[in-house]
Amino acid sequence: MTGSTAVHRALDCVDEERAAVEKRDAAFEAFARRVREVPAKSPAAARSQQAVAATPTMATTVQTGRSTATGDRCVTVREAFAETVRPHSIADCETDESLTETIAAELSEDIAVALASETGWTPPLKRAVLETVETRRTEVDVVQQTLRNERETLEDALDEIDEILAWLQSMADESLLQRDFETLRENHDRLAAYRDRLETLTADRQAQFTRSTNRYGPGGTRYRTLVESVYSDCSVRYPLLSSATRLYGICGDCQRTVRAHLTRRV
The missing domain is CATH 1.20.58 (Methane Monooxygenase Hydroxylase; Chain G, domain 1)
Structure with a gap:
């Protein structure tokens, strides 16, 4: 009779859940590590860089290069999220969920919009992402x-x-x-x-x-x-x-x- 009750079977459920939670924590840790490696640039620094341009043509080039670089970094962060946290977040989802929707669910709508717009990977945005990840890990x-x-x-x-x-x-x-x-x-x-x-x-x-x-x-x-x-x-x-x-x-x-x-x- 021993080993046949619902409590015995419940142990397996708890162990499975613990394994899933451990993987989720490891995914957030990996994501945070990759986010820290992506350099961020403040708008003020970008404006200073633009101010030293000798001609309007050079100024346009600097501004375009800044937008492209910081936009690419947003893409890098989104890709890091997709490769680390997202698989564990949507594991139990019965319907398809876009990457932006998953980021909004895990990090916040504001962060999801900022990363999707690709307008700039700034220190405040980077800090917001890392602080939210720390909250999730807590x-x-x-x-x-x-x-x-x-x-x-x-x-x-x-x-x-x-x-x-x-x-x-x-x-x-x-x-x-x-x-x-x-x-x-x-x-x-x-x-x-x-x-x-x-x-x-x-x-x-x-x-x-x-x-x-x-x-x-x-x-x-x-x-x-x-x-x-x-x-x-x-x-x-x-x-x-x-x-x-x-x-x-x-x-x-x-x-x-x-x-x-x-x-x-x-």
């Missing part, structure tokens, strides 16, 4: 920690569940008719204790759902929201609660059966 760090907490919760719950399942299996291997009154009474008490532990497990899980994923104080995403996202493709929406509730019912049925045998022995 969010990823919170998700990673939450997933670690979720796995620990599942492992602790499995210690309880596997113990109860193993005892129920051993109990099923022997007929109740072969047990004396004292043994039956001990079985009844043990089942009552298991039900109490499962009630506590369920209550603790419900309380966990109301907490925030923000470890620095109020705010953040509800723990329930993240759990629902992790198990969205599973057959059971709340695997831990489902397994605990089902096992609680099984223990109750067994307890009633044992009680019936006890009353016939009195």
